[in-house]
Amino acid sequence: GAVVSQHPSWVICKSGTSVKIECRSLDFQATTMFWYRQFPKQSLMLMATSNEGSKATYEQGVEKDKFLINHASLTLSTLTVTSAHPEDSSFYICSARRGTNYGYTFGSGTRLTVV
Amino acid sequence: DAKTTQPTSMDCAEGRAANLPCNHSTISGNEYVYWYRQIHSQGPQYIIHGLKNNETNEMASLIITEDRKSSTLILPHATLRDTAVYYCIVRVSMNSGYSTLTFGKGTMLLVSP
Numbered sequence: 013g014a015v016v017s018q019h020p021s022w023v024i025c026k027s028g029t030s031v032k033i034e035c036r037s038l039d040f041q042a043t044t045m046f047w048y049r050q051f052p053k054q055s056l057m058l059m060a061t062s063n064e065g066s067k068a069t070y071e072q073g074v075e076k077d078k079f080l081i082n083h084a085s086l087t088l089s090t091l092t093v094t095s096a097h098p099e100d101s102s103f104y105i106c107s108a109r110r111g112t113n114y115g116y117t118f119g120s121g122t123r124l125t126v127v
Numbered sequence: 128d129a130k131t132t133q134p135t136s137m138d139c140a141e142g143r144a145a146n147l148p149c150n151h152s153t154i155s156g157n158e159y160v161y162w163y164r165q166i167h168s169q170g171p172q173y174i175i176h177g178l179k180n181n182e183t184n185e186m187a188s189l190i191i192t193e194d195r196k197s198s199t200l201i202l203p204h205a206t207l208r209d210t211a212v213y214y215c216i217v218r219v220s221m222n223s224g225y226s227t228l229t230f231g232k233g234t235m236l237l238v239s240p
Contacts, residue, residue: 119170
């Protein structure tokens with residue numbers, strides 16, 4: 013149990029376009045999901061906390077107008093990278109947990125390349 | 128959450144035990160030790176966690192020193208598929224609140240034939 017599905021697994025887009033990444037909890041409901049970003053040879057850095065039915069909470073230094081997060085249901089959170097630039101190229105990973113008595117489950121990640 | 132220190136990299140021969148150390152000298156009494164691993168280009172995977180007693184599951188064993196200032200993750204019979212970055216994370220129980228995990232740099236374990 014506790015499976016988190018992330019889609020797409022990789023995407024290449026042109027500079028200036030927007031890209032949407034989906035994160036779904038397949039067998040449980042998640043009121044809170046988390047979005048991370050990982051640059052090559054670096055560790056995961058938390059970008060934002062996605063809250064169902066309310067605004068996301070962004071970490072310091074993460075532009076909320078550039079990284080739009082929508083958590084419209086208890087099983088789906090989306091991250092949209094708007095007006096993407098090559099420096100946004102990274103590995104984006106989401107995570108969620110079923111409830112306070114469970115650990116965190118991570119998605120398989122999305123490799124974004126902006127050309 | 129308490130800070131952890133891990134070696135940057137380790138090597139292990141296939142079939143041998145891999146012992147990954149972690150120092151967490153500032154750990155508090157209510158903080159657990161969690162281990163996750165990340166295989167290249169995948170999301171992190173939970174391995175094991177513990178408070179003060181040694182723990183074992185189908186993936187690994189966790190040995191925590193009596194003073195709780197350090198711990199060792201043991202993969203008893205490492206395989207090539209165990210090659211990954213291993214993260215040791217110290218934080219209060221998962222039962223408390225919705226704050227997420229903070230990842231350090233971890234240990235890159237390379238298992239070779």
